Amino acid sequence: MRWLPFFRNTSIRDPKIKVGIACVCLLLLSACGQSDPSTSSPTPAESKYQAPPTISADSANFNGPRSNYVTTKNTDGSTTVVDKVGNDGTINLSPSIKLLVFTDVSINLEIGTKSKEINNEALNAIIELYIAYFNRVPDANGLGYWIGEYKNGMSIDKIGDSFYAAAIQYSAYTGYSPTANNAEFITIAYRNILSRTPPDKAGLDYWTERLNAGTETRGNLIRVFLAAAHGYSGDKTYGWVAQLLDNKIAVAKEFALNQGITYLSYTDTILKCIYLLESVTPTDTSIANNNISSIIGYKATTTDIPSPAQASRFLSQASFGARKADITNLSAIGINSWLNQQFSVPQKLHRSYMDSTAATLAKGVADLNQNHFLESFWQQAINGEDQLRQRVNFALSQIFVVSFQDSSVANYPRGVASYYDTLGTHAFGNFRQLLEAVSLHPMMGLYLTSLRNQKESGTQVPDENYAREVMQLFTIGLYKLNPDGSYVLINGKPVETYSNADITGLAKVFTGWSWAGTDKSSTRFFGGNPDANRDWMPMQSYPASHSVSEKSFLGTVIPPQSPANPELSLKTALDTLFNHPNLAPFFSKQLIQRLVSSNPSPQYVARVASAFANNGQGVRGDMRAVIKAIYTDVEARNDPVLSNSGLGKLREPVLRLAQWMRTFNAKSTSGFFRLTSMDDPLTSIGQTPMRSPSVFNFYRPGYVPPNSSIAIAGLVSPELQITGETSVVGYLNFMRDALPNGTGTSRDVKADYSTLTSLANTPDQLINEIDLLLTAGQMSSNLRSQILAAINSVTIPSSPASSADTARLNRVYLSIYLTMASPEYLVQK
Known part of the structure; x- marks a missing residue:
């Protein structure tokens, strides 16, 4: 088919159009394995x-x-x-x-050698028993034990009886209850062996009747189901059942036989081996095999001096987009030198921009609005020399959330600019200072109602909002964590990090803090006699409103105070949170998710958490060490295996737009980058910086799309929480319009394609350049051929010159648009 000229007034409005985002799985949440x-x-x-x-x-x-x-x-x-x-x-x-x-x-x-002492049919049968009764891959030590038992004369049937006894004993993990009736037994067997939940009624009734009548035994039924699963091989309708079982066996052999893995913890061996098996599909074992590789350890494939494609990939993670000059520079100086240089680039304050803008307005600061902050945001995001700070700052703003969507916060646009500056100021400092600066910023005080928080009196109790969220969202999370970010489990269940009593005790710490000013009067505490700079100056303490009773939280007790000492209470509380064992893995994982991968392996999390705990010089919370650990880790830097559906993260709308503007040297006609709210998912991109709908950000870090392949694989995909048919259509329409015409108020922001139009006469070179800039050399041959066909369908006439120039631009527009609309671009790998 022939492609229409790009500038024709047509648009994509069919809500049935999907780009395929929801089909992309990201990296496995946790590693898998278990033993007897x-x-x-x-x-x-x-x-x-x-x-x-x-x-x-x-x-x-x-x-x-x-x-x-x-x-x-x-x-x-x-x-x-x-x-x-x-x-x-x-x-x-x-x-x-x-x-x-x-x-x-x-x-x-010795497991590999030991496995060869029995025939392959028996070996597969033992592995299949793990799948049928435990729904997991075997661990090496457990498998070795049963190989020995079989070699010593124990039959597969007897081994199966032992497995069933163990499955009943550990029913919390297997589902096989000692009191389960025959129908319940069959339902679990259907799930584990035939991957059908729930079973079809006819099959359930048939096998239940046979078990009830004694025609079949439960052990024999398992063998029948396993034989049936293999018997589906090649069947047009159910062939996937056989392929799935074969893939599970292959992964089990890789885990237990080829790599010889057994987890040290019994609970880990059960749960993580279950997770590993659940990530296998009839057509894909890459997630499971990638997870096994993360346990064993990746062999580094990227040196400090990256190739141009590797440099582009790094910059897609560490900046708002790669320009050709950025790629060339990074390929010359290396990743570590680039990071060190970026750590030293001075910060440019958004508040300074707000103040200079206010000086031009009739009512000064009172006339400022959130659009002025957005101008400053986009100016720095696109043209700022401190690109690493820009990217990390944006990530931090989605962890320590404050939002213009809150009516109180929206009244202080300069305050929000200052809050964003605060995150940037401490992005390369120490987490302890970052946490204190966030806790005392008046915009956080307004947003989570710790500002003007009063001590208990009569029926009045301290506001618990900030106390709850500083634990749940900013520091330690809901459940106790191992150093690799996995849950600490007791009896198979995660252990809560804190109780309601901890919230109540911590809430007392955050009493007696309010607006900054020249005095600590009650009038100023409640907002009267406002200081001109109270919107950005840290909150100050008001001892008269601070709780003096005992404050007990997280195993720490602050004794009753006389007189009240808000500063001591705050220091004790923040030190307690800062030194909590959950903090390093909890924060490290969230920052990895925002910058590199939605589902970092436990090993990746553990390595970054280790850098958080100790930067190598005995310092805890060094943000530079954490950031460097994230970006230089082998899982971040290795060339991605593109067929592995478990790698990377979905690019959120702000990052897509920023990359387009930065990569293609967008200029602002006014000089201000006048981009206002882009919240509407149908007419815009569905996301605006600092306009999260709630304290939980635009999306939760643990979001799982329901009824999706991502859910089946046990993965998460945070950004898909704001992705749907409406937002996909909106994004396609928005980019189709913005590419040739620009965006923002009065088309204020326009890209510069001059370096690409010169390549339009040679489509292969044009695609190579787009591939380098947008997809870091990862474009598939299929996508390349589709784009090439589209480009070649636009003929460049020999004359007049204006028509030739228009055709060249249309080729550029098509190549960028089709790339940015593809799943290969939308998933940052």
Whole structure:
């Protein structure tokens, strides 16, 4: 078909159009594995990198997680282990060593050889029992045990009986209850083996009747179902059942046999091996295999000096978009030098812009509105030299949320500009100072009602809003975490981080704080006699309104005070939160999600959390160390396997728009970048900086699209919470209009395509350039051929010159539009 000229007055309004965003799965939330209690590995020494590895007759215990080490099996049966991170060095182990124990998993070195001692049919049958009864992949130590039992004469039927007994014993994990009736048993078997939930009524009734009559036994029924699953191979309707079972077996062998993995914790082995199996689909094992790779440790494929494509990918994560000159510069100086340079670029304050603008307005500051802040935001986002600060600042604004959508906050646009500055000021500082600055900023005080918060008196109790959110959203989260961000579980259930009593106790800390000013009178506390700069100056304490009773929270007790000491109370509370073991993994994971990947592996989270806990010089909370750890981690820097549906994150609308403007050197006719609210998802992009609908941001970090492949794989996709048919159509229409005509008030912002029009006569070169700038060299051959066909359908006439120029521009518009409309662009990998 021939493509219409791009400037024709047509638009996409059909709500049925989908770009395919919801079909893209992102990286697996947690790693997977589990063992029987009798076969679980010994617990290693605490990971402090002080003592050397402990080597016994048949095992070696190391001081770090498996991903920190490279292991090599030598031809003589010995094993060489090299520590890439800690001080364990290079260890050569004799052939007698059969087990390597790390701080997260153990590696069974003999399981591969042991598995060959029985025939493949029996091996597959044992693996299938794990799937049928436990709905998980086997761990290496557990599988090795049952291989031994089979070799010693125990039949598959008897092994199955043992599995069923264990499934009943651990019914909280398996669903096989000792009191389950036959219909309930069949329902679970359908789910685990045939992946059908709920079972069809006819099948359920048939098998229930046979079990009730004694014609079948439960053990035999499992074998029948497994045979049936394999029997579907090649079937047009149910062939996927056989393929799914085959894929699960393949992943199980990779995990247990090829890699020899067993988790040290019994709960981890159950739950994480369940998660691993659930990420497998009939057509895709990449998420599971990627997760296994994250446990073992990736081999670095990117050096500090990146190729142009690698540089473009890095800049899509660490800036608001890559310009050609930025790519060239980064490829020359390297990633670490670029980061160090960016850490030293001075900050330009948005409040200064607001003040200078106010000086031109009739009523000064009173005439400022949120559009003036948006002008400043886009000016800096597009043209700011401190691109790393710009990107991290935007990410922080989605964690420590304040929003113009709150009517009280909207009255203070200069205050919001100052709040955004505060996040930027501390983006490269220390988290403890960031947390205090956020807690005392009057815009946060207004937004979460800690400003003018009063002590208990009579029936009056302190406002609990900020106390709740500073724990739930800003620092420690709802549930206790392991260092890798996974939940601490007791009896298979996550453990709450805090109670209502903790909220009540912490709320007392945030009493007696209100507007800054020259005195601490009651009048000023309640907003009277306002200081001209109270919208940006930190809140000050008012001892008369501060609770003097005991404040108990998170295991910390502040004794009764006389006189009231709000500063001491605040310091104690913020220090408690800052030193809480949840903070490092909780915050690290959220920042990774905002910058690199929606579903970072537990190992990635643990490495960044380790940098948070200690920057290498004994300093906790060093933001520079955290940011550098995020961007230089092997999971962030390795060239992505594009077929892996578990990598990356969905680009949110603001990032797409910013990248278009920055990459194509957008200029503002007025010089102000007059882009106002873009909240409407149908007529605009559906997202405006600092206009989150709630304190939970535009989307929650744990959002899972319901009834999606992402949900089935056990993943999250935060940005999809604001993505739907309406917003997809709106985005396509918006970009189709903005590309040739510009955007903003009176088409104030227009891109400059002059460097691309010169390539329009050679479509391959044009596509190469667009691929480098927008998709970091990741464009598929299929997408490339589609864009090439579209470009070639636009003929460049020999004359007149104006028509030729128009045709060249249409080629540029088409190439950019079709790229930015593709899932390959929309998912940042």
